[in-house]
Amino acid sequence: QVQLVESGGGFVQTGGSLKLSCVVSGRTFSNYPMGWFRQTPGKEREFVAAISRSGESTSYSDSVKGRFTISRDNAKNTIFLQMNSLKPEDTAVYYCAARDGGIFLFTAAHQYTYWGQGTQVTVSS
Numbered sequence: 001q002v003q004l005v006e007s008g009g010g011f012v013q014t015g016g017s018l019k020l021s022c023v024v025s026g027r028t029f030s031n032y033p034m035g036w037f038r039q040t041p042g043k044e045r046e047f048v049a050a051i052s053r054s055g056e057s058t059s060y061s062d063s064v065k066g067r068f069t070i071s072r073d074n075a076k077n078t079i080f081l082q083m084n085s086l087k088p089e090d091t092a093v094y095y096c097a098a099r100d101g102g103i104f105l106f107t108a109a110h111q112y113t114y115w116g117q118g119t120q121v122t123v124s125s
Contacts, residue, residue, distance in 0.1 A: 002026035002114045004096050009119030012086055016123070020081040022096030022116055029077040030054075033099045033106050036070060036081045038092035038121075045095065049081060050105045059105045064090075086123045093118040 008020040024032065035050040049070035050059045058070050069082040079096060097112035106112065 002098065002100075004098060004114055004116035006094065006096050006116045006119040009094060009121045011122045011124065013124050014087060016086050017082070017084045018086065018121060020083070020094055020096075020119060020121075022079045022081075024077045024079075024096075024098055024114075030074040031101070033102050033104065034070075034072060034079045035097045035099075035106060035112060036079075036094060037097060037109055038090075038094045039118075040092045045109045046092075047107045047109070048094070050107055051079065052105055053103060057105055059107060061107075083121070086121075088123050088125045091121060091123050093120050 003025045004022055006022045012018055033053055036048040037045045038048050039045045047061050048064055051070045051072050055072045067085045072079040095118045096116045098114040099106050100113040
């Protein structure tokens with residue numbers, strides 16, 4: 001059983017920063033390409049960032065490029081999302097996701113196998 005647990009969400013003012021974490025348990029973490037997605041009520045889950053199994057390759061949505069950084073620590077079975085210069089439009093529930101196999105970057109929600117429960121990020125204007 002693979003479990004993903006996010007943490008680090010919260011309430012922040014415009015221009016502030018937050019760092020999300022996602023701990024993965026159950027199987028060999030280093031085999032999983034990983035991603036972060038976000039969702040607001042009534043909308044589809046939106047791609048935010050992805051990272052390869054090794055951590056050498058990353059991809060970002062245009063809306064967060066230059067402000068967010070995805071990283072991973074395979075020794076600690078954890079991925080991170082450092083979010084800087086936050087804007088009200090970044091307000092959403094943020095989910096981490098793991099794909100069971102593959103060596104590339106994956107940017108579509110349907111490409112992922114396992115999901116966390118989500119953590120709320122709220123940015124006030």
